[in-house]
Amino acid sequence: MQDRLSPQSTNTRRANRIVWERPVLIVDPIRASGKTINVSAVGILLSTDRHVNLPLGAEIALSIPHLEGRDSMVVHGKVVRVERTARDMRVAVNLT
Numbered sequence: 001m002q003d004r005l006s007p008q009s010t011n012t013r014r015a016n017r018i019v020w021e022r023p024v025l026i027v028d029p030i031r032a033s034g035k036t037i038n039v040s041a042v043g044i045l046l047s048t049d050r051h052v053n054l055p056l057g058a059e060i061a062l063s064i065p066h067l068e069g070r071d072s073m074v075v076h077g078k079v080v081r082v083e084r085t086a087r088d089m090r091v092a093v094n095l096t
Helices: none
Strands: 023-028 032-039 043-048 059-065 072-084 089-095
Touching: 023 043, 043 072, 059 089
Parallel strands: none
Antiparallel strands: 023 032, 023 059, 032 043, 043 089, 059 072, 072 089
16 A cells, blocks of 8 residues: 555645544444544544444444543544555544
C-alpha cells in the first residue's frame, strides 16, 4: 500500500488530520470495540478486529468515551474505506 502522503502520491484529503488514539465502540450497525488512529474535521480513521463486517457505504455510529470516563460522545458517519491487514481492519468514516 502506497503512503498517501509520499511525494509520488496526490493528497486527496479534504481536511488536515491529527493523530488521536482513543478507545471507541462501534454501536451501529454492529457492536465492536476499536481504537481511533486519527481524526479530522470531517472524518475518523479507526482500527477494529479484522473479522468485523463493515461494508463500504454502511451508516455507522461510534461511541467515544470522555477522557475522564464518565460520559461518551456518539458520532455518526458513513464507511468510505476498509483496509484489512494481518492484525486488524482499518475503517475510514466520513462524519455526517
